[in-house]
Amino acid sequence: MKQANEYDVLIIGAGIAGIEAALTLGDAGYRVxxxxxxxxxxxxxxxxxxxxxxxDCASCIATxxxxxxxxxPNITLLxxxxxxEVVKNGEADFSVKILKKPRYVDLDACTGCGICETxxxxxxxxxxxxxxxxxxxxxxxxxxxxxxxxxxDLDNCILCGSCERECxxxxxxxxxxxxxxxxxxxxxxIATGFKLFSPTLRPEFGYGRCxxxxxxxxxxxxxxxxxxxxxxxxxxxxxxxxxxxxxLCVGSRDRKVGNxxxxxxxxxxxxxxxxxxxxxxxxxxxxIFYIDIRAFGKGFEExxxxxxxxxxxxxxxxxxxxxxxxxxxxxxKYEDMxxxxxxxxxTFDLVVLAxxxxxNSDITKVFKNVKIELDEVGWIKQVDPNNNPATTSVPGIFVxxxxxxxxxxxxSIVEADAAxxxxxAYLNEHKYGRKR
Amino acid sequence: xxxxxxxxxxxxxxxxAFDITACxxxxxxxxxxxxxxxxxxxxxxxxxxxxxGLEDKLLSSPQLWLxxxxxxxxxxxxxxADPGALMMAARRYSIIKYSLGGIARIFYSKxxxxxxxxxxxxxxxxxxxxxxxxxxxxxxxxxxLLSYEFIHTAGLxxxxxxxxxALLQGIKMYNYxxxxxxxxxxxxxxxxxxLIKSFFIVLFREALAEQRYSKCERQSRYVAHLAIFxxxxxxxxATTLDYLKNSNILGLRESYExxxxxxxxxxxxxxxxxxxxxxxxxxxGSIYFIYKRLIKDDVYSEYSHASDxxxxxxxxxxxxxxxxxxxxxxxxxxxxxxxxxxxxxxxAFDLIVTAPFTKFAHFGYRLIAVWFYEYQxxxxxx
Numbered sequence: 001m002k003q004a005n006e007y008d009v010l011i012i013g014a015g016i017a018g019i020e021a022a023l024t025l026g027d028a029g030y031r032v033x034x035x036x037x038x039x040x041x042x043x044x045x046x047x048x049x050x051x052x053x054x055x056d057c058a059s060c061i062a063t064x065x066x067x068x069x070x071x072x073p074n075i076t077l078l079x080x081x082x083x084x085e086v087v088k089n090g091e092a093d094f095s096v097k098i099l100k101k102p103r104y105v106d107l108d109a110c111t112g113c114g115i116c117e118t119x120x121x122x123x124x125x126x127x128x129x130x131x132x133x134x135x136x137x138x139x140x141x142x143x144x145x146x147x148x149x150x151x152x153d154l155d156n157c158i159l160c161g162s163c164e165r166e167c168x169x170x171x172x173x174x175x176x177x178x179x180x181x182x183x184x185x186x187x188x189x190i191a192t193g194f195k196l197f198s199p200t201l202r203p204e205f206g207y208g209r210c211x212x213x214x215x216x217x218x219x220x221x222x223x224x225x226x227x228x229x230x231x232x233x234x235x236x237x238x239x240x241x242x243x244x245x246x247x248l249c250v251g252s253r254d255r256k257v258g259n260x261x262x263x264x265x266x267x268x269x270x271x272x273x274x275x276x277x278x279x280x281x282x283x284x285x286x287x288i289f290y291i292d293i294r295a296f297g298k299g300f301e302e303x304x305x306x307x308x309x310x311x312x313x314x315x316x317x318x319x320x321x322x323x324x325x326x327x328x329x330x331x332x333k334y335e336d337m338x339x340x341x342x343x344x345x346x347t348f349d350l351v352v353l354a355x356x357x358x359x360n361s362d363i364t365k366v367f368k369n370v371k372i373e374l375d376e377v378g379w380i381k382q383v384d385p386n387n388n389p390a391t392t393s394v395p396g397i398f399v400x401x402x403x404x405x406x407x408x409x410x411x412s413i414v415e416a417d418a419a420x421x422x423x424x425a426y427l428n429e430h431k432y433g434r435k436r
Numbered sequence: 437x438x439x440x441x442x443x444x445x446x447x448x449x450x451x452x453a454f455d456i457t458a459c460x461x462x463x464x465x466x467x468x469x470x471x472x473x474x475x476x477x478x479x480x481x482x483x484x485x486x487x488x489g490l491e492d493k494l495l496s497s498p499q500l501w502l503x504x505x506x507x508x509x510x511x512x513x514x515x516x517a518d519p520g521a522l523m524m525a526a527r528r529y530s531i532i533k534y535s536l537g538g539i540a541r542i543f544y545s546k547x548x549x550x551x552x553x554x555x556x557x558x559x560x561x562x563x564x565x566x567x568x569x570x571x572x573x574x575x576x577x578x579x580x581l582l583s584y585e586f587i588h589t590a591g592l593x594x595x596x597x598x599x600x601x602a603l604l605q606g607i608k609m610y611n612y613x614x615x616x617x618x619x620x621x622x623x624x625x626x627x628x629x630x631l632i633k634s635f636f637i638v639l640f641r642e643a644l645a646e647q648r649y650s651k652c653e654r655q656s657r658y659v660a661h662l663a664i665f666x667x668x669x670x671x672x673x674a675t676t677l678d679y680l681k682n683s684n685i686l687g688l689r690e691s692y693e694x695x696x697x698x699x700x701x702x703x704x705x706x707x708x709x710x711x712x713x714x715x716x717x718x719x720x721g722s723i724y725f726i727y728k729r730l731i732k733d734d735v736y737s738e739y740s741h742a743s744d745x746x747x748x749x750x751x752x753x754x755x756x757x758x759x760x761x762x763x764x765x766x767x768x769x770x771x772x773x774x775x776x777x778x779x780x781x782x783x784a785f786d787l788i789v790t791a792p793f794t795k796f797a798h799f800g801y802r803l804i805a806v807w808f809y810e811y812q813x814x815x816x817x818x
Contacts, residue, residue, distance in 0.1 A: 204468060204512055249462070254514035291462040318464035335463035335477055343466060343477045 007033040007076070008431070009423055010096055010185040012083050012363055015043020016062060016409060017401025018191035019069045020416035021423070026074035028424060033183060034069060035078045035098060040145035042066050043193055047128060047142065049223035051409055052272040053303035058409075059144055059225055066146040079147065083363065084180070088370045092186040092396060092430035102176035104152035109171035112148035114140060116163035116172065124156045126228075130218045132235060133228035138163045138172075143226040186431045187396050187423045190364075190372075190380060191416065194357040194402040197251025197259065205247055205353055206321025210330050211236035213321060213351045216246075216269060223276045232280045234350045236328040240281060241350035245332060246270045246288040247319050252356030253291070261377060263356035263406045267294045270354045271304055274312040287313040287348070289334060297408065321351060357406035370394045379405045390419035396430070398423055440489035448486050451544065452741050453525035458517040459483050465509035465519040470651050471502055475618060475816070476809060478503055479519040482526055495533055496615040500526050501798070501805030506652030507735025520735055528741060531797050534609045536601065540793035546742040549794075553746065553786055560785040563590075564778050576765045576773045578678075582781075587679075594788050601792040602800055609804055618812050634810035642806045654734070660724035664751065667718020671758050674711030677703045708762060715759025722752035747795035753783045 009025050011018045014036035022032045048058035069075050085097040122137035137156040140148055164172040196217055199207035206213040212234045222232045234241045248270060252263040274286045295304040308314060317334040325331055330351045336344050359378035373381040373393040380399045384391050390398040400419035401412040428434040466472050466480045478499040485494040503523045510520040532540045542548045572580035641647040649658045681703035725748055728737040757780035764773035
């Protein structure tokens with residue numbers, strides 16, 4: 001594929017916000033370079049089960065957009081690549097250095113048949129299944145990956161050469177080297193999304209200490225169409241959990257770990273998962289331990305009421321995970337505030353931690369002569385959120401989606417399109433001189 | 437009907453719970469508390485009472501005294517609201533409220549407490565000066581400073597004073613906490629049996645061994661607290677033995693044959709040994725807490741109210757001077773021993789006279805609360 005070296009817009013991060021912004025800009029005729037550090041675009045949404053409150057299949061919404069972005073004539077996709085340096089030379093004039101990490105697979109030749117995956121003898125933990133299943137050292141990131149091309153994970157590869165011998169397209173190429181691209185762009189959209197809170201920072205909730213304490217992202221994988229086990233099973237012994245507890249606000253609204261804000265999504269995704277669990281395991285009891293249920297969006301309150309009516313128990317009170325009993329069940333302690341504040345102990349087969357969203361703003365370090373301001377928690381600062389929501393402290397650099405703060409999928413889409421529109425206005429004024 | 441005191445939270449905040457209004461009532465503190473139990477939950481409920489101004493509910497909660505401020509709640513609180521400090525401040529508040537006529541308020545104001553302690557010290561000093569005898573500098577004889585009769589009478593007066601006030605304030609506290617009694621009625625015989633049984637549980641497990649305290653995470657703090665308590669007890673025993681030796685066992689020795697067989701000097705030796713042990717561990721315990729409150733490296737010692745300092749320093753001075761008397765007698769420095777004895781009497785006087793209204797009172801209130809709690813537990817166990 002011949003690479004041009006000048007684009008209208010560079011979009012950093014190809015999650016749902018980055019893809020949406022790229023599609024809007026591409027449709028409007030702007031040339032977009034979409035850079036993603038993972039082997040596939042799609043971000044976190046591609047891994048989710050359903051969206052709330054409509055229970056639409058998340059991958060059924062994300063996949064067509066991913067494919068559209070990959071095949072759009074105005075969008076150039078760079079996966080497995082990282083932006084290394086950005087210099088602002090003037091308005092609508094940025095010099096960008098991008099590192100193309102070697103996949104050891106020829107992208108044009110690879111057909112995504114998966115034979116390399118079958119023959120590879122090395123099994124390592126699968127980060128896209130949140131460590132609940134193994135993958136090979138030669139692998140396709142996940143089932144609905146775009147582009148659906150293999151990657152050789154050289155850190156774990158034993159260089160046995162099986163994939164190279166067996167590949168029918170002769171696409172394996174161990175001679176690839178890291179490559180640095182230098183491009184010029186007129187504007188930049190940061191859409192790096194968020195990180196999940198690491199629950200080991202809160203040992204009270206037992207993550208790492210008890211095997212059957214998992215994060216909600218792991219539960220979403222268990223419920224997704226591309227799920228690891230084809231059923232909801234708990235990690236320790238593969239048993240179908242019959243009593244499942246959710247602990248909300250893990251790492252959100254928590255000054256102890258430096259995240260005083262509400263992550264906005266955890267209440268609703270937990271409620272969504274409760275409904276899905278009732279579908280997947282009709283006999284299971286689900287209890288959601290909450291501080292406050294924040295069902296603020298359109299249709300959220302109704303969704304919450306419906307879940308309550310379906311039989312999910314909502315218990316006000318924060319839970320402490322005491323220990324793991326002999327059967328691997330999780331013993332918890334909590335103050336049941338609806339029952340006069342009585343201290344209770346209970347045992348659950350599986351405990352799910354509704355982990356919050358954390359800032360993912362490391363990208364700001366690559367900007368050399370301009371400084372992108374962060375807010376007090378570390379999200380990228382929207383300097384004028386009321387009038388220009390996508391504007392950062394640097395003209396010509398915009399922000400979209402969760403990079404600016406936690407939000408749900410519809411809000412990310414709206415913000416991505418806002419960033420795209422503001423980007424066009426900026427380019428028209430400074431690059432094409434089409435100011436009205 | 438529940439009466440609310442809208443100023444309650446302001447008053448409690450002044451006593452040390454500065455951040456408590458940040459609480460969003462998640463209940464993590466109650467769940468993580470090693471001492472929280474069914475029917476006796478703490479501390480979230482106490483926070484709600486304080487914020488809502490439910491003064492009677494707060495003062496009726498024996499839970500205030502079931503907490504030993506290990507600080508686990510404050511360490512895990514997601515709002516940094518410091519629930520442990522609220523419990524501590526509420527205890528200070530209830531010492532004021534349980535005291536007769538609210539007189540303890542004086543000892544929870546920095547200036548007033550220092551002024552009243554100075555006044556009390558002057559009274560004690562004047563008393564010693566006015567009633568002093570001629571000192572015997574060839575040996576240490578406490579009765580050559582103050583006569584046997586004077587010490588005897590003053591001791592009796594103070595003992596009666598303490599007993600009466602402790603009883604009245606104990607009743608006042610009981611009238612509050614009886615509202616927290618659990619439901620259920622037992623036959624009178626079982627009630628008496630349970631009352632006695634729980635009393636002995638409190639006496640041996642709580643008063644003498646502070647077993648509940650040991651459930652808190654920091655063992656060194658538990659040991660130091662126990663050291664102060666036993667330092668006090670041992671020094672008290674040593675003082676009594678010395679007193680018995682010098683007072684010739686109240687003249688009983690002449691009356692009973694069997695007592696004549698006892699060598700009187702054994703009391704002196706015993707008093708010396710027990711006194712030195714008690715003095716050493718008491719000094720260790722009080723220095724531990726003074727040091728901790730100075731370096732503020734722990735949750736409970738981060739903030740010290742004036743009343744904490746007054747109490748700690750007085751205890752330290754009483755134990756130290758008592759200990760130094762022994763040292764100076766041992767080294768034959770009798771004049772210094774007399775000086776220490778006078779200082780010891782003054783500090784002990786300050787400590788005892790103010791005891792029912794200062795932090796010292798926590799000893800009594802805590803035992804009543806634990807007794808109440810043990811009794812209630814027996815009630816529901818059947």
